[in-house]
Amino acid sequence: QVQLAESGGGLVQAGGSLRLSCAASGIIFGIKLMGWYRQAPGKQRELVASITSDGSTNYADSVKGRFTISRDNAKNTVYMQMNSLTPEDTAVYYCNGFVLPHGEYWGQGTQVTVSS
Numbered sequence: 001q002v003q004l005a006e007s008g009g010g011l012v013q014a015g016g017s018l019r020l021s022c023a024a025s026g027i028i029f030g031i032k033l034m035g036w037y038r039q040a041p042g043k044q045r046e047l048v049a050s051i052t053s054d055g056s057t058n059y060a061d062s063v064k065g066r067f068t069i070s071r072d073n074a075k076n077t078v079y080m081q082m083n084s085l086t087p088e089d090t091a092v093y094y095c096n097g098f099v100l101p102h103g104e105y106w107g108q109g110t111q112v113t114v115s116s
Helices: none
Strands: 003-007 010-013 018-025 030-039 046-052 057-059 067-072 077-082 091-100 103-106 110-115
Touching: 003 091, 003 103, 018 030, 018 091, 018 110, 030 067, 030 077, 046 067, 046 077, 057 067, 077 091
Parallel strands: 010 110
Antiparallel strands: 003 018, 018 077, 030 046, 030 091, 046 057, 067 077, 091 103, 091 110
């Protein structure tokens, strides 16, 4: 079985920074795509950023220039550095990965709260 374990969420003031981490464990032959999604109260879950195994990245327009996604393939870990946070970034952040040979997995979510 595969598990994705997130860490790094918390409470921060507007303008502050947080770094999220997500480590995959289990029988893993590789992870093709890893990403971060978020879901705010009353809203649908949305893609925040993703990164392929060769390092190609994709960002939501709302976080471009503020968030940076990266990964360590040797550790099966994805990171997201979040800077210049605003209250609109408040959400539960979920890690997602397409894990070989099994399929798609989600983390349990980590709360990010940005106070004004």
